Amino acid sequence: MAFPLQILGRHTSYNVQKVLWLADELSLQYQHVEIGGRFGGTDSEEFLRLNPDGKVPVLVHHDDVIIESNTIIRFLADVYGNGLWCATEPFQRTLTDRWLDWSIDRLEQVFVSVFWGFYRTPPENRNHDVIASAVSDCERCLLTLSRELGSKPYLIAEHPTLADIATGVFLHRLYTIELPVAFPENVLHWYQRLSSRAPYRQWVMSDFSELKGRVGY
Template identity: 45%
Template sequence: MALRVWGRRSSFNVQKVLWLVGELGLPHQHLSAGGDHGGLDDPDFLKMNPHGRVPVIDDDGVVVWESHAILRYLAARYGGSTWWSQAPAERAEADGWMDWAQTALQRDFLTGVFWGWYRTPEAQRDELAILAALAACARHFKLLDKVLADRPFLGGATPSLADIPAGTHLYRYYALEIDRPKTPNVEAWYARLRERPAYREHVMIPFDEMKGRLAY
């Protein structure tokens, strides 16, 4: 197969990429790397990504690393107008949501809550930092709830790149036993994403092996 994807399936950033690969129906080979699979310090891997991190793709000789760069590349090459609008304003809106999800939502939920609470052994947790991250997440999801009040997806009437970075959080967000504000529009958005086969296959992945494990 021309497209190869490196990373472990339980990796949040790898899930973003595999979700889009599934949406685009791209034949691909998945190669497990990172976590218990190792391989990130292998010389051949470091030639592809000098940072030694996943995900990485090789698309018939084109190597791309960093999850959002990969998303944009795949959408531009294979997504047509559905996933890669020719209108700069529409692309900019998707870019805005992608960057916000990475710099704000991912920082507070994935790092602050998922890592700080779920992946950190209880004796090592910083409870004040976790509470602050939970409060920040509540603000983020209330904001999303307002945005989604008049649209089914973040980018509008149909799924787009805007949905993938933020939407990948939802499976873990709703699976954890944490306090959440009432956000019916976010819940409806999550229900729509769960109807998509690629989301169910690549994002709704059990993550029990990461509980209380910082080094994974």
């Protein structure tokens, strides 16, 4: 029998990690299928029928197909989260939504410049000026997060929400890619708090070394 909940996508993708992290926080039963990257499969007709963009993650929930990582985590939080991961009241909801938007519009952009420019590019092809400028951009984003964290344990509440998932998924790689990226104290403590959560350790802190020097998917 097909699983009512399937998560499709390689676990080394930070976008897939957001979904796996939340699914485990919610103690959901699901089937995880590794697709994309070295596993291939994103250009098959079957997969393109699920996501015409050929990207992971994809969530199959009964007969519904949901794509885009932030849309998927919003959906899971709405259906299974009991209001803990994302509020339903319109104003309260903006407090998580704006971090989800910011994570794509700002943090992911600068993270990708560092991660692809440095980690996924072979040393002889790296452009050090571009990398240095991308690291400064990342550090500015970490300062933004630091200001929001203030003395709070998580971004918008005393407990983690979707805001922490959409942004916190980038921290581990930024902290461990052998390139000095300055972590403000608040952000470091937040990263340590996230690291104490089993789903973060299992998915976000998983080995990503197969991506080193790998310029294609």
